[in-house]
Amino acid sequence: MLVVKNLTKTYTHTEGKWPKKQQIQKHALNDLSFTANAGAIHGILGSNGAGKTTAFRILSTAITPDSGELELNGTDILTNPAECRAQLGFVSNISGLYHRLSVRENLRYFGKLNGIKGTELTNRVEALIERLAIGEYAHQRADALSAGQKQRAIIARAVLHQPTLMIFDEPTTGLDVVSAQTILNFMAEERDKGRIILFSTHHLHEVEALCETATILDQGVTQFTGTIDELKEGHATLFDAFLSHLPSHHEEA
Amino acid sequence: MLTVFIKELLDMVRDRRTLVFAVLLPTLIFPVLFGIIIAINAKSAIDAQEATLSYVLQGSEHSPAISRQLADNTKLRRVTTYESDDEIEDAIRDGKLHFALTIPAGFNPASGEQQQLVLRFSDADPTNKVKSRVRQSLKPVIDQAKTSLLTDMGLTQDQLDVLDQPIKVQYNDLAGERERIGQSVGGLLPYIIILVCMTGAIYAAVDMGAGEKERGTLESLLINPLPRYEIVIGKFLAITTASLAACLMAILSLAFWVGFGAKLADVDVLNRVVSAIKLSDLALVFLLMLPVGGIFASLMLLISCYARNYKEAQNYMSPLSFVVIIPLMISMMPSAELNIGSAMIPITNVSLAMKELIKGTLDNTMYLFIFAYSLALVAAMLYATITLFNKEEVLFRS
Numbered sequence: 128m129l130v131v132k133n134l135t136k137t138y139t140h141t142e143g144k145w146p147k148k149q150q151i152q153k154h155a156l157n158d159l160s161f162t163a164n165a166g167a168i169h170g171i172l173g174s175n176g177a178g179k180t181t182a183f184r185i186l187s188t189a190i191t192p193d194s195g196e197l198e199l200n201g202t203d204i205l206t207n208p209a210e211c212r213a214q215l216g217f218v219s220n221i222s223g224l225y226h227r228l229s230v231r232e233n234l235r236y237f238g239k240l241n242g243i244k245g246t247e248l249t250n251r252v253e254a255l256i257e258r259l260a261i262g263e264y265a266h267q268r269a270d271a272l273s274a275g276q277k278q279r280a281i282i283a284r285a286v287l288h289q290p291t292l293m294i295f296d297e298p299t300t301g302l303d304v305v306s307a308q309t310i311l312n313f314m315a316e317e318r319d320k321g322r323i324i325l326f327s328t329h330h331l332h333e334v335e336a337l338c339e340t341a342t343i344l345d346q347g348v349t350q351f352t353g354t355i356d357e358l359k360e361g362h363a364t365l366f367d368a369f370l371s372h373l374p375s376h377h378e379e380a
Numbered sequence: 381m382l383t384v385f386i387k388e389l390l391d392m393v394r395d396r397r398t399l400v401f402a403v404l405l406p407t408l409i410f411p412v413l414f415g416i417i418i419a420i421n422a423k424s425a426i427d428a429q430e431a432t433l434s435y436v437l438q439g440s441e442h443s444p445a446i447s448r449q450l451a452d453n454t455k456l457r458r459v460t461t462y463e464s465d466d467e468i469e470d471a472i473r474d475g476k477l478h479f480a481l482t483i484p485a486g487f488n489p490a491s492g493e494q495q496q497l498v499l500r501f502s503d504a505d506p507t508n509k510v511k512s513r514v515r516q517s518l519k520p521v522i523d524q525a526k527t528s529l530l531t532d533m534g535l536t537q538d539q540l541d542v543l544d545q546p547i548k549v550q551y552n553d554l555a556g557e558r559e560r561i562g563q564s565v566g567g568l569l570p571y572i573i574i575l576v577c578m579t580g581a582i583y584a585a586v587d588m589g590a591g592e593k594e595r596g597t598l599e600s601l602l603i604n605p606l607p608r609y610e611i612v613i614g615k616f617l618a619i620t621t622a623s624l625a626a627c628l629m630a631i632l633s634l635a636f637w638v639g640f641g642a643k644l645a646d647v648d649v650l651n652r653v654v655s656a657i658k659l660s661d662l663a664l665v666f667l668l669m670l671p672v673g674g675i676f677a678s679l680m681l682l683i684s685c686y687a688r689n690y691k692e693a694q695n696y697m698s699p700l701s702f703v704v705i706i707p708l709m710i711s712m713m714p715s716a717e718l719n720i721g722s723a724m725i726p727i728t729n730v731s732l733a734m735k736e737l738i739k740g741t742l743d744n745t746m747y748l749f750i751f752a753y754s755l756a757l758v759a760a761m762l763y764a765t766i767t768l769f770n771k772e773e774v775l776f777r778s
Contacts, residue, residue, distance in 0.1 A: 187603045192770040223596030227394040239383040240604040
């Protein structure tokens with residue numbers, strides 16, 4: 128189980144030119160709290176700039192929060208980041224591959240970084256290549272692949288070490304229908320294996336089809352967290368329900 | 381760490397730009413440089429030797445002997461186009477005329493008084509042969525005058541020599557050929573090798589820091605269980621390898637082409653270099669470059685990790701060339717010498733030590749001090765890079 132409590136994160140950036148430079152503080156996350164269970168897909172929803180990427184970066188230990196608590200299956204992520212990294216897989220639409228290495232070389236490299244070696248590494252790499260149907264181009268350099276092929280290879284890389292928690296940050300953005308469906312099916316299969324899956328997307332039909340629970344973020348603040356059925360209660364569509372939890376949208380309107 | 385190092389090496393070997401700067405450029409730089417120097421020197425010498433010089437002779441009626449000697453020289457051609465002094469001087473400045481010789485009225489070498497001729501020419505081109513050609517043509521006339529004077533004054537040739545140079549100093553140069561060669565080429569060698577070492581590291585460093593950000597692989601790398609300092613050290617070792625590979629290629633190329641030029645082309649200056657520089661000296665030069673490669677690798681990785689993207693990293697690298705060239709220029713100054721003060725200036729110290737190595741005058745203690753001092757600098761800069769690599773506001777700058 129993943130428990131997230133009262134996460135906050137503020138970025139400081141400089142605006143203006145010397146000598147009128149100013150340090151500006153931006154609250155990327157104000158108060159994020161939710162719980163995600165094993166064997167379920169939890170949607171993280173919000174408009175652009177809501178704080179989803181910051182949340183995922185904190186959850187993946189790439190950055191640290193200003194305050195809050197994070198717990199993965201009883202282990203404090205903030206005090207034991209190295210231990211948690213071995214249980215973590217991350218896929219985003221901006222993730223890349225080493226373009227001068229082949230797909231197979233990319234997978235083997237990340238496998239080794241996770242401490243997998245020898246026959247075990249070979250077996251896992253080849254099994255994933257077969258499962259994600261990337262055998263045809265596994266020997267090709269990554270820069271020769273299409274967007275869909277690349278995303279499948281990135282997913283293979285993220286699950287190679289069999290993580291407990293998987294984060295999918297807009298994994299189907301920019302993909303054709305077939306590639307997107309392959310990825311969604313893969314997520315469902317991983318959920319059925321008992322993994323905790325966090326899923327961010329702007330396609331609400333994907334949320335409806337896959338997610339059991341969801342959290343809606345608006346300007347870094349948790350607006351809703353619960354089951355999809357609870358979210359839809361009193362609304363004709365998921366879209367209406369989603370909009371009703373976006374105060375910033377109403378202010379703009 | 382080893383996994384990161386091996387992966388980065390594989391990535392580098394497949395990167396055409398890194399290969400060009402780490403292998404091709406250092407391999408070709410010396411043959412191209414030597415080729416250009418030899419070709420330019422040879423061409424200038426041949427041109428100057430073969431050229432026929434045009435001249436104006438004023439007052440030829442005062443010395444038929446000089447007039448005849450000049451006319452007999454097949455590499456001289458008398459012109460009569462220019463008459464006034466202004467016309468003559470303008471023609472010389474414009475390069476249309478090579479020289480003008482003026483014989484004054486009353487010119488008489490047998491008179492017992494010193495005679496004077498006026499030679500007007502342009503010495504802007506140091507390869508010009510005006511003075512030597514004129515001296516060569518006048519020599520029979522001057523010799524004839526000397527003989528005539530000696531006879532008239534009743535002096536022997538030995539007595540004339542004493543009059544000409546009453547005190548003669550015998551110069552015994554103890555520097556030896558090696559030191560002389562080291563002094564003349566020892567400044568250029570580190571300049572080329574250190575710059576090659578730097579360029580060898582640039583593309584590898586840009587790719588391993590800013591390149592990771594731009595490709596979107598940095599986050600995937602950071603969320604692996606491998607400690608961040610191991611990632612940095614793996615990358616640092618790979619960039620150092622690229623830098624030293626470039627340096628080694630340059631040194632091997634230098635050894636090969638100098639040997640080749642000396643043996644096959646029999647170029648005099650190269651023969652002297654071969655006799656002066658031993659292979660063990662080149663090995664010591666390479667050893668001295670190990671920490672220099674490390675300095676470049678850690679500095680460039682630091683800059684590359686700080687940069688937001690590939691372009692920004694490249695923009696930061698350009699001024700870095702000046703930061704390296706300035707201490708190199710200092711070491712090339714004739715007055716620059718290796719002492720405890722200059723041994724504390726990074727790059728300058730290695731460059732001066734290399735020069736002393738080639739000259740055969742480097743003190744072992746100084747060599748070890750510079751080596752250890754440079755290694756300490758590498759350690760400090762690597763620590764700074766690791767610290768930077770742990771700062772999220774640097775890694776995720778936007």
